[in-house]
Amino acid sequence: MNKALFLDRDGIINVHNGYVYQIEHFIFNEHIFDVCNFFQSKNYKIIVITNQAGIAKEIFKLDDFAILNEYMINEFLTNNIFIDHVYFCPHHPDYDLDCFFRKPNPGMILKARDEYKIDLESSIFIGDQNSDIEAASKAGIGKSFLFNLDIPHTDLPYNCDRITSLLDSIKNYE
Numbered sequence: 001m002n003k004a005l006f007l008d009r010d011g012i013i014n015v016h017n018g019y020v021y022q023i024e025h026f027i028f029n030e031h032i033f034d035v036c037n038f039f040q041s042k043n044y045k046i047i048v049i050t051n052q053a054g055i056a057k058e059i060f061k062l063d064d065f066a067i068l069n070e071y072m073i074n075e076f077l078t079n080n081i082f083i084d085h086v087y088f089c090p091h092h093p094d095y096d097l098d099c100f101f102r103k104p105n106p107g108m109i110l111k112a113r114d115e116y117k118i119d120l121e122s123s124i125f126i127g128d129q130n131s132d133i134e135a136a137s138k139a140g141i142g143k144s145f146l147f148n149l150d151i152p153h154t155d156l157p158y159n160c161d162r163i164t165s166l167l168d169s170i171k172n173y174e
Contacts, residue, residue, distance in 0.1 A: 001119035004084075005039040006109060006136065009050035011128030012147055013072065021060035023071050033079040035126075040081055044124070045116055048086040049108045049135070055090035062090065087112055104131040106139035113139070 010016045015027040036046055054060045065088065073083050087108035091099040101107035113120055125136035125144045136144040 001122070002045050002117055003043070003122040004045040004047050004112065004116065004118045004124075005036070006047050006049050006112070006123060006125040006141065007036075008103075008125075008127040008129070008132045009048050009072075009086075012126050013048065016128065019054040019057075019059045021054060021064040021068055023068060026068060026072065028075065033076070033081060036076065036081045037079070039124075045084040045118065046076075046081065047084050047112050047116070048088075049103065049112070049125075049132075050086065050088045051092075051103050051131075052088045052090050053092035053095070053102075056092040056095040065090075084116060085112060103129075104134035104138070106135050109135060109139035109141065 007013055010020055011029075013029060013032055014020060015029060017025060017027070020026055040046060052065055055062055055065060069086055069088075073086070076083050087101075089099055089102040089108060091097050091102050093099075093102070099105070099107070101111070109120070109125075112118060120140045121142045123141050123143075125132065125141045126147055127133055127136070127144065128147050130146075133144045133146055
């Protein structure tokens with residue numbers, strides 16, 4: 001069985017500036033490559049789990065997401081990091097349908113588990129919204145880290161305001 005680092009995209013990999021769908025607006029969070037390098041060195045699969053409701057809301061198209069996704073993956077490769085997969089849900093219950101794959105539902109995580117033979121109990125999820133942490137919990141992921149001090153989550157001991165403090169917390173966990 002494999003272990004995985006599950007990452008939300010907007011707010012974790014990149015700065016959350018509304019609906020980011022153009023390369024010129026995609027700004028990587030400082031030290032995200034350090035976090036991923038650390039986990040890759042520990043043989044974790046790197047998997048992105050992201051809601052993309054902007055598609056359902058017709059703010060951007062699936063092609064826009066695909067172009068930005070390719071850019072993001074290539075930037076990780078430039079930093080010697082291999083993203084195993086990017087799972088995304090283009091739905092929103094107010095615009096098209098209530099989908100099992102949209103966080104806080106665990107669908108994307110469970111699909112990754114099945115496709116990559118992942119031991120979820122040994123895996124980690126990093127998100128910036130309570131819906132990320134809820135999806136991780138529903139899926140049975142062993143440890144979740146909330147990277148957003150603006151959102152209280154009293155049951156979660158790992159709540160970090162900077163990627164570097166997040167990495168320190170994770171290293172202490174490991």
